[in-house]
Amino acid sequence: MTDEAGRIFREAWIAGVKKHYPGEPKPGYVTPWDETPDWELQAAAAVCGQVREFISVSDGNTRKLTREQKGRFVALCWIAQIHKLIDSPKPGYVADWAELPTWQRETDADIFEAIEHSGIQQS
Secondary structure, eight states: OHHHHHHHHHHHHHHHHHHHSSSSOOGGGGOOGGGSOHHHHHHHHHHHHHHHHHHHHTTTGGGGSOHHHHHHHHHHHHHHHHHHHOSSOOGGGGOOGGGSOHHHHHHHHHHHHHHHHSOOOOO
């Protein structure tokens, strides 16, 4: 399930970047799953699991959240994973919501909604 969860996150990230990023995204932003660094795979799977658990404990009422609220949740979960997996992360990896560019905020909301619509429940 971890691999599947991470792939859902990564595919939603790539789709969001392609949709929202202004201009041509950096190659690392759209790196396929099989070429993504291990730390990033772990973080993607963990955040997907956190979103699924949040949906579950909310009895699915997360669908009532705004896109901003959904995006903020993904961003915060991501920051926690970065601190767990990287000793001295780049500031951009742990930037607060207010510091994120619009394209990244929109992509984070897309990720939440992709997980929400994936139909896969937390085990």
